[in-house]
Amino acid sequence: MDFCEVIEGTTRFFVPMQDPSSAFPPGTARIFFNRRMELSRDATILLASVLPVSNYLDAMGATGARGLRMAHECGIPVTINDRNAEAVALIRRNASHAGVTPEICEADVNCLLSTRKFDAVDIDPFGTPAPFIDSAARGTGRYLMVTATDTAPLCGAHKKAGMRRYFSSALNNEYHAETGLRVLLGFLVREIAKYDRGIEPLFCFAREHFVRLHVRLLYGAERADRSMARMGYVMQCPICPSRTEQAGMLPLSGQCRECGTPLVPIGPLWTGEIQDMQLLDSMAAVIGDLRLGTGPDLAKLIAICRQELPLSSHYEYHRLAKRWGVSPPPLEEVISSLRDEGFSGSRAHYSGTALKTDAPLDEIRKSFFAR
Ligand SMILES: C[S@@+](CC[C@H](N)C(=O)[O-])C[C@H]1O[C@@H](n2cnc3c(N)ncnc32)[C@H](O)[C@@H]1O
Ligand SMILES: [Zn+2]
Known part of the structure; x- marks a missing residue:
């Protein structure tokens, strides 16, 4: 495998050469790296720089990009894991190239998170994170960070896959990106609530082909119940644009108040807030001090998120x-x-x-x- 050097933030690391003529260049190398996810990585670096994260697991490292950056740019103790031996060899090389000393593991993420706990856990898989959320619920102390790139099941384009992975029914309509983000948050709530823990979304966004969630986990049955109380449905009229939000895990039937047509339930999904406004304020205040390749785009995203209403549809x-x-x-x-x-x-x-x-x-x- 041939490699080239990439600089993200202030961190230098090697990634495998890719075939740029391919429709999806990251798919052409044996170790995964997607340049277009830089904003997602920058977002996590920015968030971690305003949170008191005491240690961080990059659970699915590939080149180690996330964990290397967290160690180098935030000075946080880091563990980087991947089950692929070739990826682990590259992570070792990259750690010494970046001048950081993370713990490096070669394990299945579900095994690792069933035996150890980390303050912050980052789940950044190919496609769906669904198979990893149960172990992450057990192996995460305070901060859980999750990427999903399987937008078709999440957003209702592949309804059966959405039901299998997330136990939720989405509708592929104009606000499907919002639905996908909230279906995934709702799935997290249910996977985590069974351990008597609740969630507090910190910085969650949908962009291009992915959803990225950063949430705080809270201990206690009462916290879990409070999160469960934010589960609900968007009840959408299939004929006209009218819709309402409804609380509860079971959809009630209802009729459109405009045209009388029976409403279609979308969910169950998270109907609560998706941002912690104080954290967004802190992020906006420090973003100018950090060297982030996507800084201007990230600043725009944060500015819109700061004024966006916490409604489940648009x-x-x-x-x-x-x-x-x-x-x-x-x-x-x-x-x-x-x-x-x-x-x-x-x-x-x-x-x-x-x-x-x-x-x-x-x-x-x-x-x-x-x-
Ligand atoms: C999308 S890539 C990670 C990208 C990387 N975080 C980044 O920002 O560039 C997913 C990685 O997860 C690894 N992986 C997949 N399933 C795994 C599992 N069950 N346990 C550990 N690693 C796994 C793959 O080998 C792959 O390197
Ligand atoms: Zn109607």
């Missing part, structure tokens, strides 16, 4: 404009006229044309004609 405002036969007014104007009427309104971090609001449809409609 409206595509172009689609609403078409429905109402009006050219789409600037989204900021729609949001401000909804606010003038006493409703909440915001953008969503994963789409430039998403409108989040607690206003009913007829009030949204009025805001489109308010100019």
Whole structure:
């Protein structure tokens, strides 16, 4: 295998040469590395720089990129694991190249997390993290970080796979990215609640082809119950844009308040907050001090997340404009006229044309004609 050097943040490491003519270059090398996940890695470095993380497990290291960066840029004691011997050899070489001394393991992540506990655990698999969340629930002290790239099952494009992996029914509609993020959070809640622990989302986002979650785990049955109480459904009308949120693990039937059609339940999913606003404020305050390759994009993402409403769905405002036969007014104007009427309104971090609001449809409609 040939290698080339990559610099992310302030950390240097080697990654295998890839075939750039392939549709998915990371798939062409025996050790995985995806340059396009730099923002996801930068996000975790930034979060760790404002949290008191005492040690960190990069449970699925591949080149070791995440763990090497955490050791080098945050000065945190790190363990890097991969079950692939070739990856482990590269992690060793990369650790000495980066001038850090992590503990390096060659184990199946489920074995490792069944016998040891780490303050922060990062699960960054190919595709679905579902097979690793039970052991992560046992092997994580305070911070669990999870990537999912199987957006088709999470977002309702592959419904049967979504049900098998996440015990949840998604709908592949305009807000499927939000649904995918919340289906995965809801799955975490249920995997963790059985150990009498709850979650507090810290910094969670959906982007391009992946979902990235950073959550705090809390001890106690009462904390678990509090998390379970945030489980629920989005009840979507299959005919018109109307929908409502409903609490509880079991979907109740209901009819659309606009057109009377029976509603379709999406879930169970997490209906609570997906960000810790104080942490986002701290991250925004220090991001300028860190050397992050995706710093400007990450700063934009954080800025939108700081004002985004914690609603479980959004409206595509172009689609609403078409429905109402009006050219789409600037989204900021729609949001401000909804606010003038006493409703909440915001953008969503994963789409430039998403409108989040607690206003009913007829009030949204009025805001489109308010100019
Ligand atoms: C998507 S890659 C990790 C990418 C890396 N974290 C990064 O940021 O570049 C997933 C890695 O998980 C490893 N892996 C898959 N299943 C595993 C398991 N059950 N236990 C340990 N490692 C596993 C694979 O060998 C692969 O190197
Ligand atoms: Zn309807």
